Amino acid sequence: MRTITIRYTAFRGCPNCEGRGDDGASWRPAECRRCKGSGRLVTDVEVEDSVMGVLSRSRYDFNALGEVYLLDFDEDEEFEVVHATPL
Numbered sequence: 001m002r003t004i005t006i007r008y009t010a011f012r013g014c015p016n017c018e019g020r021g022d023d024g025a026s027w028r029p030a031e032c033r034r035c036k037g038s039g040r041l042v043t044d045v046e047v048e049d050s051v052m053g054v055l056s057r058s059r060y061d062f063n064a065l066g067e068v069y070l071l072d073f074d075e076d077e078e079f080e081v082v083h084a085t086p087l
């Protein structure tokens with residue numbers, strides 16, 4: 001099956017929680033809403049398609065949480081998404 005491999009290649013510390021991943025409360029700290037608790041934001045992603053090779057930046061989009069959106073992809077095409085690097 002066609003596979004889409006996602007690699008997170010660059011991060012920056014979350015400025016909202018300063019990398020803690022939560023609001024720093026001593027009792028029941030709340031998860032940071034911006035980074036969803038990871039403490040960092042994704043700033044660059046590499047996407048490799050088992051058919052097309054490494055996709056150019058114009059073929060996908062991503063957000064700071066590491067969600068990747070493939071552009072101009074045939075929706076009927078079945079593929080498996082592999083995260084090669086942990087978020």
Ligand SMILES: [Zn+2]
Nearest residue numbers: 014017032035
């Ligand atoms: Zn945060």
